[in-house]
Amino acid sequence: MTSSIAVVADADTVVGFRLGGIKQGYVVETTEEAEEALTKLIKENTSIIIITEKIGDELREVIEKFTKSSALPIIIEIPDKYGSAERTADPMMELIKRVIGVEMVK
Amino acid sequence: MAQEMIEGINPTRMELLKLKDREKLAVKGYSLLKEKRNALIMEFFNILERVKGSRQIVEENLQEAFDDLTEAQIIMGDLAVNKASLSVKESIEMDIDSRSIMGVVVPVVEYSSPQRSMVDRGYGFVDTSVKLDEAAKKFEESLSLIIELGEIEKTIILLAAEIESTKRRVNALENIIIPRLENTVKHIEMRLEEMERENFVRLKVIKKAMERE
Numbered sequence: 313m314t315s316s317i318a319v320v321a322d323a324d325t326v327v328g329f330r331l332g333g334i335k336q337g338y339v340v341e342t343t344e345e346a347e348e349a350l351t352k353l354i355k356e357n358t359s360i361i362i363i364t365e366k367i368g369d370e371l372r373e374v375i376e377k378f379t380k381s382s383a384l385p386i387i388i389e390i391p392d393k394y395g396s397a398e399r400t401a402d403p404m405m406e407l408i409k410r411v412i413g414v415e416m417v418k
Numbered sequence: 419m420a421q422e423m424i425e426g427i428n429p430t431r432m433e434l435l436k437l438k439d440r441e442k443l444a445v446k447g448y449s450l451l452k453e454k455r456n457a458l459i460m461e462f463f464n465i466l467e468r469v470k471g472s473r474q475i476v477e478e479n480l481q482e483a484f485d486d487l488t489e490a491q492i493i494m495g496d497l498a499v500n501k502a503s504l505s506v507k508e509s510i511e512m513d514i515d516s517r518s519i520m521g522v523v524v525p526v527v528e529y530s531s532p533q534r535s536m537v538d539r540g541y542g543f544v545d546t547s548v549k550l551d552e553a554a555k556k557f558e559e560s561l562s563l564i565i566e567l568g569e570i571e572k573t574i575i576l577l578a579a580e581i582e583s584t585k586r587r588v589n590a591l592e593n594i595i596i597p598r599l600e601n602t603v604k605h606i607e608m609r610l611e612e613m614e615r616e617n618f619v620r621l622k623v624i625k626k627a628m629e630r631e
Contacts, residue, residue, distance in 0.1 A: 317512070317565075328487045330503035331550070332557030359514050360527070360568060384514065384525060388568035391477055393484035404473075404571060408466065411578045412459075 317360040320349045324393050325364055334362075343370045354378055354385055361385050364392040422594075423602045429609035437606065441599040448591040454520055455584045461519050462577050469570045476563045483556035490549040502541040502550060512565065522580045524573040529565050 318336035319329045326337035336358070338349040346367045351374075353361055368375060368389035375387055427433050491499050512529040541550075 324484070324487065324491075327500055327503045328483060328553065328557050329561065331487070331506055331554040332483075332561045333506055333508055334561070335508045359512075359525075360565060362564060362568075386525060386527070386568040386572045388564055388571065390480055390564060393488065404469075404574065407575065407578050411462065411581050 316356075316358050317362070318353050318358050319362045320346055320353070320367065321362070321364045322366075322392055325390075328393075329362065340367070343367075347371055347374055350374065357384070359384055359386065361387045363387060363389055365389045366392060422598050423605055424598055427602060427606070429606045429613075431610065434603065434606045434610070437599060437603050441596070441603060444591060444596050444599060448588065448596060451584060451588045451591065455581065455588055457520050458522075458577060458581045458584060462574070462581060465570060465573055465577065469567075469574060472563070472567050472570065476560060476567050479556065479560040479563055483553060483560050486549055486553035486556055490547055490553050493547045493549055494545070498545055499550065502546050505541045506554065519573075519577065520580070522576050524576050525569060527565055527569045529562055 316336065317334055318338065319326050319334050320338045320340055321329075322341075323339050326339050330337050336353075338353075340346040340349055346363070350361065350363070350367075350371065363371075363375075368387075378385065378387065424437075427437070487499070494502075512527055515526045515528065516523050517526050518524075
C-alpha cells in the first residue's frame with residue numbers, strides 16, 4: 313500500500329512541516345481553499361492528512377464524513393503557531409463521553 | 419405492561435413453531451452481540467489508556483517547534499526560511515497496515531523517523547541559521563508523535579462508531595424484539611389451549627345429546 317502524508321494549513325505551519333520533511337504542503341487561506349485541498353487529497357488516497365484545528369473546526373462536517381466510515385485517511389488536527397484554540401468542546405472528549413456515558417480521561 | 423405483539427399472525431401450531439425458532443435465534447443473537455459489545459468496550463478502554471496525555475505532549479512539542487521556527491524567521495527572514503524549507507528532502511518512511519478489532523478495521527501505522535543530521539536535510543549552510551536546524555529537528559520529532567496520535571484517535575473514532583451501533587442493536591433486541599416474540603408465543607399458546615377446551619366441551623355436549631336419543 314502506498315502511503316503518503318500531506319499538510320493543509322496556514323503558511324507558517326506548512327513551512328514548519330516542510331522542514332520536518334513533508335513534501336506535500338498546501339498553504340490555504342480561506343475555508344473554500346481548505347475544503348478544495350482536502351477533497352483533492354482524499355480523492356488521491358492520501359493516507360495521513362495534517363490540518364490545523366482552525367480548519368478542522370470550520371470543516372467539521374466534511375471531515376466527519378470521511379473519518380467516520382473508513383480506516384483511511386487519517387485526519388489529524390493540530391494547533392497552529394498561536395497555540396491550541398480555547399475550544400468549547402474537544403471533539404474527542406465529546407465522543408468518549410457519548411460512548412461511555414461518563415467523562416473518563418483527564 | 420403493554421403486551422406488545424407482532425401483528426397479523428394466525429394462532430396456529432405452524433406459526434407457533436416458526437415463532438419459537440425466531441425467538442431462539444433472537445436470544446442467541448442477543449447474547450452474541452452483548453459479548454461483542456463488552457469486548458469492544460474493553461478494547462476501547464485499553465486505547466483510552468494510550469491516548470491519555472499524548473495530545474498534550476504533541477501540543478507542547480509543536481509549540482516548541484513553532485517557537486524555534488519563529489526565531490529562525492526573525493534571524494534569516496521569511497523568504498530565506500521558505501527557500502530552505504522547499505529544499506528539504508522527504509523524511510517519511512511509513513507503512514500503513516490494518517488490523518481488525520472485532521470486525522472493525524483500524525489502521526496501524528508503522529513509522530520510522532530516521533535521525534537525520536543537518537547534512538541529510540538538504541538545505542545549504544551558508545545562509546541558514548542554527549535555529550533553523552533546531553526547528554527542523556523539533557518538527558521531525560513532533561511529526562512522529564503526531565502520526566502516532568493520529569493512529570490512536572482514528573482507532574477511537576472507528577471503535578466508538580461500532581460500539582454505538584452495537585449498543586443500539588443490543589438494546590433493540592433486549593427491549594423490543596425479544597419481549598414482542600415472547601408475548602406473541604404466549605398469546606398463541608393460550609389461544610390454542612382455549613380452542614382445545616372448546617373442542618372438549620363441544621364433544622361432551624354432542625355425546626350427551628346422542629345418549630338422550
